Amino acid sequence: MKLKELVSVESGLNSREIKGKFAELYSISDFKSDLKSNFKEKTIRSFRKNSSVLHEGDIVMSLQEFKVAIVSSKNDGKIFSQRYIKLIPKDLSKIKVSYLLFLINESVDIKKQINSLLEGSVLKLLKMKNVENIDIQLPSMEYQKQIGKYYQLLKEKEYLTEKKMSILRGLSIEYLNNLNKKGEMNYGRVKK
Numbered sequence: 001m002k003l004k005e006l007v008s009v010e011s012g013l014n015s016r017e018i019k020g021k022f023a024e025l026y027s028i029s030d031f032k033s034d035l036k037s038n039f040k041e042k043t044i045r046s047f048r049k050n051s052s053v054l055h056e057g058d059i060v061m062s063l064q065e066f067k068v069a070i071v072s073s074k075n076d077g078k079i080f081s082q083r084y085i086k087l088i089p090k091d092l093s094k095i096k097v098s099y100l101l102f103l104i105n106e107s108v109d110i111k112k113q114i115n116s117l118l119e120g121s122v123l124k125l126l127k128m129k130n131v132e133n134i135d136i137q138l139p140s141m142e143y144q145k146q147i148g149k150y151y152q153l154l155k156e157k158e159y160l161t162e163k164k165m166s167i168l169r170g171l172s173i174e175y176l177n178n179l180n181k182k183g184e185m186n187y188g189r190v191k192k
Contacts, residue, residue, distance in 0.1 A: 004132035006095050007059075008088040011128050012080035013052045026054055026071075026078040031062050034069035037159050052079045059087040059097065061104065063126045066114050068104040070097070085128055095138065098148025103136065106151070110134060 003009075018025065054060065056076040061068045062084055080086070089095060103110050117130040138144075 001136055001138060002132065003134040003136055006090060006100075006136065006138070008090060009128055009132050010051075010086045010088065012082045012084045012086075014082050017052070018079065018081060023053065023077060023079045026060070026075055026080040026084065028062075028064075028083075030075045030078065031060065031065065031069055031084070034060070034072050034075060035065075035067055036162070038070050038072040054078050054080055054086070059089070059100070061085050061087055061131065063128075063131075064124075066104075066111075066126060068101050070101070085131060093141070096141065096144040096148045098152050099144035102147055102151040104134075109137070 012026075054071045054075060054077070056071055056073045058071040059068060060071055060080065064083055068087065087100070089097065089100075113134050114126065117126060117134075118124040119127060119130075139147075
């Protein structure tokens with residue numbers, strides 16, 4: 001089955017359309033933040049069509065990163081450009097959102113399809129029509145729930161591990177800087 005049978009796909013605004021808007025633009029760093037830290041399905045998902053505004057829980061795909069993320073509350077109300085497309089599930093009784101994220105972000109079969117659909121010689125991009133025509137093999141809902149739940153746990157563990165490492169690095173650098181200052185006060189000799 002094709003992806004377009006499961007979701008409606010909407011493109012973001014082009015640069016001319018964005019100029020007249022006063023809302024904040026959804027950036028690459030916003031997308032990366034949502035990709036890393038916002039992996040749980042929200043019940044506040046917008047099903048409004050033809051809206052250039054993102055809402056918490058919307059599913060967004062980067063046509064440059066070839067990944068899918070769920071929009072966080074921090075990015076609610078931002079407008080999105082043509083670098084992104086919004087995926088709007090047609091029927092949640094057929095596909096689990098967390099499973100869809102796993103498929104597009106991690107599935108070897110989907111990655112192969114995406115690589116064969118990339119266009120451009122310098123900057124590789126996906127076209128919206130190509131995304132719509134990605135072949136999806138859809139297992140039972142129970143199987144989707146199991147895979148989706150495990151994928152959410154994996155993403156949460158990755159996020160917490162990365163956060164822990166960032167804190168540990170900050171503390172270690174602070175300790176080394178303090179140690180360096182003490183060594184300088186003792187005329188360059190660092191005590192052991």
